[in-house]
Amino acid sequence: MFDLHALLDGVACFFYPRRCAVCDALIPPEDALCVTCADALHPITEPFCTKCGNLKRSCECKEWVYHFEGCAAPFCNSGAARECVYGMKFSGSVDTARFLARLMAACARVRFPGVAFDLVCCVPMHPATQPRLGYNQSDLLARALAKRLGLQYDAKALARVAVGRTQHTLNARDRFDNVKDLYACRRNLRGKTVLLVDDIKTTGATLDECARQLLLAGADAVYCLAALVSE
Ligand SMILES: [Zn+2]
Ligand SMILES: [Zn+2]
Structure with missing residues (x-):
């Protein structure tokens, strides 16, 4: 059968050749x-913590009590995986988001076996920040992921309601204080199991606060999925 999408893809690639992310x-x-960069992606193989998602040797569960049930990511924040995610952060490439979402979906199936998710949502950006970029990289990932997992995606389940200070300039304790009440959930999530998506998990402060808001909105349980976790 004539495949219009394949033809349009072919025409697009002729004028805009696809390049390695x-x-x-x-x-x-x-x-x-490209094959070289794909080979340089090293999924996490070391023992990891099922709660915070970090490698066992950098587990942070003794320091923080998280509101989410578990957190997972296919890669550590280093090497080709880091370059790929940071590249998407600045390019907004939907193709890269789709590629990463495929690997994140596989990770979710292995790490959260038997969990029946009702919906996918993402960590939102403040409305003052997003127009500058034109996209939110967590939204790009969550959208592609929900499609791949065949789940409902609710882009507006969470809203960022205050600006706060930039997280990466703060120490871990201040990060948890800084995100308090920065987010709000505008849905009734009674009885729902939610898969919350972000691009990178560092201390988990943002994911934790978003999970807290989802639980306040009635969610039964929140699981977090990122592309990268800290080593
Ligand atoms: Zn490459
Ligand atoms: Zn842990």
């Missing part, structure tokens, strides 16, 4: 990374 090399239209 990490090294910018030319790649086939169906890929997101």
Whole structure:
């Protein structure tokens, strides 16, 4: 049968050749990374903590009591995976988001077996920040992920209601204080199990506060999924 999408993809690739999201090399239209960069992605194989999602050796569960049930990510925040995610942060590439979402979906199936999610939502940006970029990278990932997992996506389940200070300039304790009440949930989530998506989990302060708001809105349980966790 005549495939219009394939034809349009072919035309688009002729005028705008697909490039590797990490090294910018030319790649086939169906890929997101070149073979070398794809081989350099190292999914987490070391023992990891099922609660905070970090490697066991950097587990932070003794310091913080998280509101979410568990957190997972396919990669640590280093190497080619880091370059790929940071590249998407600045390019807003939907192709890279789709590529990462495929790997995150596989991670969710392994790490959260048997959990029946009712919906996917993302960590929102403040409305003052998003127009500058034109997109929210967590939204790009969550949207692609929900599609891949066949789940409902609610882009507006969470809203960022205050600006707060930039997280990366703060120490861990201040990060948890800084995010308090920065987010609000505008839905009735009674009885729902939620999969909350962000691009990078560092201390987990943002994910934790978003999870707290989702629980306040009635959610039964919140699980977090990111592309990267701290090593
Ligand atoms: Zn490459
Ligand atoms: Zn832990």
